[in-house]
Amino acid sequence: MSRKKDPIELFHSGQLVKVCAPMVRYSKLAFRTLVRKYSCDLCYTPMIVAADFVRSIKARDSEFTTNQGDCPLIVQFAANDARLLSDAARIVCPYANGIDINCGCPQRWALAEGYGACLINKPELVKDMVKQVRNQVENPRFSVSIKIRIHSDLTRTVDLCRKAEATGVSWITVHGRTVEERHQPVHYEAIKIIKESMSIPVIANGDIRSLKEAENVWHMTGTDGVMVARGLLANPAMFAGYEETPLKCIWDWVDIALELGTPYMCFHQHLMYMMEKITSRQEKKVFNALSSTSAVLDYLTDHYGIDRSS
Secondary structure, rough: OOOOOOOOHOOOOOOEEEEEEEOOOOOOOOHHHHHHHHOOOOEEEEOOOHHHHOOHHHHHHOOOOOOOOOOOOEEEEOOHHHHHHHHHHHHHHOOEEEEEEOOOOHHHHHHHHHOHHHHOOOOHHHHHHHHHHHHHHOOOOOOOEEEEEOOHHHHHHHHHHHHHHHOOOOOOOEOOOOOOOOOOOHHHHHHHHHHHHOOOOOOOOOOOOOHHHHHHHHHHHHOOOEHHHOOHHHOOOOOHHHOOOOOHHHHHHHHHHOOOOOOOOHHHHHHHOOOOOOOHHHHHHHHOOOOOHHHHHHHHHHHHHOOOOO
């Protein structure tokens, strides 16, 4: 599969690079296809456990799907073993533009397995994983990036990032909270300090809900791009400047999801997110209780008509 779009070139444009975050269950092929229609420059897969991916064909088939238009694409892995990660990278190399190592997931199961945010305290392991991928994947344009959270002591984060840069990391995404923080304000100043300490691209992540907010964070931090998760779930057209999900985007989702055979629960859940701001409490109650694709299509047609150009 041809992967002509080099994500590194995006960062050389001097323009805001708009990135769809890795989201478990949600940032799959259908959703990536949708946000690409609305000015998203770079997409990540959901986090995939590298060990399962390498050992199980079933896991590969269920966790990773792509197509010719799904580009540029970064596959994010949860890993704590350099050999398994490099094996996973070799498998996806023909079908993606790069891999990302999840060093930021704060969920208990991930920390218990030695994945995610616990890796920010293991810089030597992160370095080893990056080196192994670089040594095993022959394509020099194949990117290797990391996504991190920050330490309370920011000097430790800067040290981690500098070590990763020296090992050959292509770019770093920084979620501006510590592992312990959930809904506290994002530390954008910390992201700025990290960016000023690096010569490779840095992407800012955390609590960005509109294109205006994305541009503000971009200017505030001096980073090369912004990564958005929940903001895109609520409004997949956000990067195109829409303040709320336009009806055309909703119908685009219907077309894409049906064409790609998206399971009903995922299809319906995405619509629930998209329609949050444009439905009343009673409408939500009715729509959220729907249990079939045909019922959803009837609801959308009855309430919003069939004019898909609006």
